[in-house]
Amino acid sequence: MVESPPPLLDVRDLRTHFATDTGMVTAVDGASFSVPRGKTVCVVGESGCGKSVTGRSILRIVDAPGRVVGGSILWDRDGTGDPVDLATLDPGGPDIRKIRGDEIAMVFQEPMTSLSPVHTIGSQIAESVRLHTDLDDDAVRGRVIEVLGQVGMPRPESRYDAYTFQLSGGMRQRAMIAMALVCHPRLLIADEPTTALDVTTQAQILRLMVQLQAEMDMSVLFITHDMGVVAQIADEVVVMYLGTVVETGPTEQIFTDPRHPYTRALLQAIPRFGQRRAGRALSIIPGSVPDPYRRPGGCPFHPRCAQARPGTCDVVEPATVTVAERRDVRCVLAAEEVHS
Amino acid sequence: MMTQFVIRRVLYMIPTLIAVSIVTFLVIQAPPGDYLTTVVARLEAEGQYVDRGQLDALRERYGLDESVWVQYWRWITGIVLHGDFGQSLVYSAPVSDVIQERLGLTILLSVTTLAFVWAVAIPIGMYSAVRRYSVGDYAATFVGFIGLAIPNFLIALILLYVSYRYLGQSVGGLFSPEFVDARWNLGKVLDLLAHLWIPVVIIGTAGTAGMIRVVRANLLDELNRPYVVTARAKGLPERRLLIKYPSRIAASPIVSTVGWLLPSLISAEIIVSVVLSLPTTGPVMLRALESQDMYLAGSFLLVLSVLTVVGTLISDILLARLDPRIRYGRR
Numbered sequence: 001m002v003e004s005p006p007p008l009l010d011v012r013d014l015r016t017h018f019a020t021d022t023g024m025v026t027a028v029d030g031a032s033f034s035v036p037r038g039k040t041v042c043v044v045g046e047s048g049c050g051k052s053v054t055g056r057s058i059l060r061i062v063d064a065p066g067r068v069v070g071g072s073i074l075w076d077r078d079g080t081g082d083p084v085d086l087a088t089l090d091p092g093g094p095d096i097r098k099i100r101g102d103e104i105a106m107v108f109q110e111p112m113t114s115l116s117p118v119h120t121i122g123s124q125i126a127e128s129v130r131l132h133t134d135l136d137d138d139a140v141r142g143r144v145i146e147v148l149g150q151v152g153m154p155r156p157e158s159r160y161d162a163y164t165f166q167l168s169g170g171m172r173q174r175a176m177i178a179m180a181l182v183c184h185p186r187l188l189i190a191d192e193p194t195t196a197l198d199v200t201t202q203a204q205i206l207r208l209m210v211q212l213q214a215e216m217d218m219s220v221l222f223i224t225h226d227m228g229v230v231a232q233i234a235d236e237v238v239v240m241y242l243g244t245v246v247e248t249g250p251t252e253q254i255f256t257d258p259r260h261p262y263t264r265a266l267l268q269a270i271p272r273f274g275q276r277r278a279g280r281a282l283s284i285i286p287g288s289v290p291d292p293y294r295r296p297g298g299c300p301f302h303p304r305c306a307q308a309r310p311g312t313c314d315v316v317e318p319a320t321v322t323v324a325e326r327r328d329v330r331c332v333l334a335a336e337e338v339h340s
Numbered sequence: 341m342m343t344q345f346v347i348r349r350v351l352y353m354i355p356t357l358i359a360v361s362i363v364t365f366l367v368i369q370a371p372p373g374d375y376l377t378t379v380v381a382r383l384e385a386e387g388q389y390v391d392r393g394q395l396d397a398l399r400e401r402y403g404l405d406e407s408v409w410v411q412y413w414r415w416i417t418g419i420v421l422h423g424d425f426g427q428s429l430v431y432s433a434p435v436s437d438v439i440q441e442r443l444g445l446t447i448l449l450s451v452t453t454l455a456f457v458w459a460v461a462i463p464i465g466m467y468s469a470v471r472r473y474s475v476g477d478y479a480a481t482f483v484g485f486i487g488l489a490i491p492n493f494l495i496a497l498i499l500l501y502v503s504y505r506y507l508g509q510s511v512g513g514l515f516s517p518e519f520v521d522a523r524w525n526l527g528k529v530l531d532l533l534a535h536l537w538i539p540v541v542i543i544g545t546a547g548t549a550g551m552i553r554v555v556r557a558n559l560l561d562e563l564n565r566p567y568v569v570t571a572r573a574k575g576l577p578e579r580r581l582l583i584k585y586p587s588r589i590a591a592s593p594i595v596s597t598v599g600w601l602l603p604s605l606i607s608a609e610i611i612v613s614v615v616l617s618l619p620t621t622g623p624v625m626l627r628a629l630e631s632q633d634m635y636l637a638g639s640f641l642l643v644l645s646v647l648t649v650v651g652t653l654i655s656d657i658l659l660a661r662l663d664p665r666i667r668y669g670r671r
Contacts, residue, residue, distance in 0.1 A: 061572050063564055092578055100575035108573075114566040116585055118663050128574045163664045179574070 007034035015070035025292045027053040029243035040220040042234035048289045050243040051223045060091040102132040105180035109192040111172035121175040122160030151178045170201035242300040249327040259329040360645040368638035426635030446620040450605045457547040465555025487549030496615040562586035599652035
């Protein structure tokens with residue numbers, strides 16, 4: 001077996017907690033996954049499962065009172081096998097700031113509110129370049145116009161001086177992507193970048209991201225709740241539920257052979273063409289994500305799981321078992337299959 | 341774009357100013373009788389001889405027998421073309437002479453106070469927002485509420501007492517006795533500065549306290565906006581981030597207060613000036629109102645209104661500089 005190179009990003013047992021007045025919210029509670037070089041990894045799950053907080057924890061930009069309280073985030077930029085643990089860095093310190101926007105960049109969900117309304121998009125993108133390079137003003141401007149062109153912004157020279165309110169939703173998101181890519185990051189974290197866009201624009205932005213990823217040879221951590229998007233762009237999938245990773249694996253295997261009951265339920269909840277005429281109702285996952293203040297004991301998914309076994313699932317937290325190469329499942333059922 | 345905006349905005353000012361002057365004139369005309377009846381009544385009460393010829397000349401000059409509109413026209417053209425604000429009957433002198441020196445000091449006092457309010461309130465408010473619920477925030481909030489709650493004149497009296505009793509400094513007025521009638525020179529300017537801080541602190545306290553709350557609330561609103569997270573994700577240091585993004589956007593509502601802050605400072609100044617006997621417009625305005633000195637009171641009203649309109653103009657221009665959405669806004 002060929003020794004595979006160390007992953008670009010290796011998240012181990014990440015815990016991010018929010019100490020609020022009404023109690024402790026364990027937004028991310030022991031999540032583990034890794035991002036290989038040059039690949040797209042999709043993090044999926046319902047609202048409130050900790051996907052976004054996971055993405056922000058990596059860059060250490062979790063909003064107060066949230067804090068990374070445990071685990072490690074190993075960042076191995078050059079594949080030397082000597083990674084930096086981002087979880088131990090001071091979130092306000094210079095070390096993490098050097099990585100932000102330069103080695104790891106982020107694209108957010110709502111480009112209208114995620115960009116400043118009172119600065120031109122050019123100046124906002126140029127700021128990244130100025131922070132991370134020593135280029136002079138002309139070179140910075142040239143670099144910004146170049147990247148605006150790369151993301152398919154028409155007439156990039158004149159759009160440099162445009163404000164967000166003068167652009168359409170799709171163009172704003174392109175500007176946002178340009179801002180993330182301007183310093184050639186090794187990893188792009190995209191937090192539901194297409195959710196706020198209409199379907200046509202969504203497709204354009206997805207295509208653009210796939211194309212740019214290939215051109216720039218970077219890894220993408222794509223956070224989404226849309227299994228359709230996952231099918232289109234992911235090499236690997238990380239399924240999250242209530243702050244834990246319940247299943248990871250190559251996309252094809254996740255879609256054809258889901259092992260965790262939650263993954264199966266998610267896949268069954270994808271609407272299919274002709275479903276209604278065939279007399280089949282859209283299947284939904286019963287119940288909803290539990291109150292973050294009152295997490296169920298044992299397996300977090302057991303109250304909604306069709307195959308839950310009383311006495312086991314509501315008592316013991318299941319262990320994560322590796323069922324195949326790069327294929328982990330956190331469920332007692334999978335554990336039994338492996339052992340038998 | 342900016343020039344166009346300013347020109348448009350200045351043109352809009354003209355009808356506003358005309359309307360303001362009409363209202364002011366109607367207000368000074370509202371008491372029964374006219375200016376001359378008041379003069380005659382006063383002179384006769386003092387047993388003085390009333391010169392018919394002089395009266396007729398005045399009557400002719402202000403068009404007192406004509407309609408209200410003619411009178412308004414004469415009044416306003418007198419002000420605009422000749423700087424003639426009419427006669428003050430309390431001071432028996434032209435209104436412009438009474439106002440002139442005092443108005444300069446009032447504007448100096450108000451502008452200094454405004455600068456004081458901002459210089460103190462903005463850093464404290466920003467600190468309070470960024471370090472919310474810290475000891476410093478609670479301290480600023482506590483001091484702020486006390487500043488809001490204590491009336492100006494009380495602070496004035498306390499400061500008067502403290503500085504007279506313990507500092508041995510006379511705090512009445514803006515000048516030491518030897519400089520009051522002196523010509524302007526360096527000594528007089530320094531003397532003015534030595535006296536100015538007391539009224540500035542007194543008049544500015546309530547404004548500062550209020551402004552701290554406004555700055556804090558506005559900045560808190562902006563601190564957790566997604567664009568702040570975006571800027572942080574770029575690797576921007578926190579301090580630069582704070583100044584460049586949320587503060588810039590939180591500044592808009594504060595800048596828009598310039599318009600009304602100016603007149604409110606001037607009216608706060610009235611009470612304080614009476615207490616501290618400052619040679620500003622405040623006490624004169626009060627006296628004019630008490631004694632129905634129509635032209636004097638009217639001139640004050642007019643000047644205050646014009647200051648408000650000008651203040652609004654300044655704040656609008658600043659807002660447009662700060663926020664492109666206003667600059668490019670639909671007209």
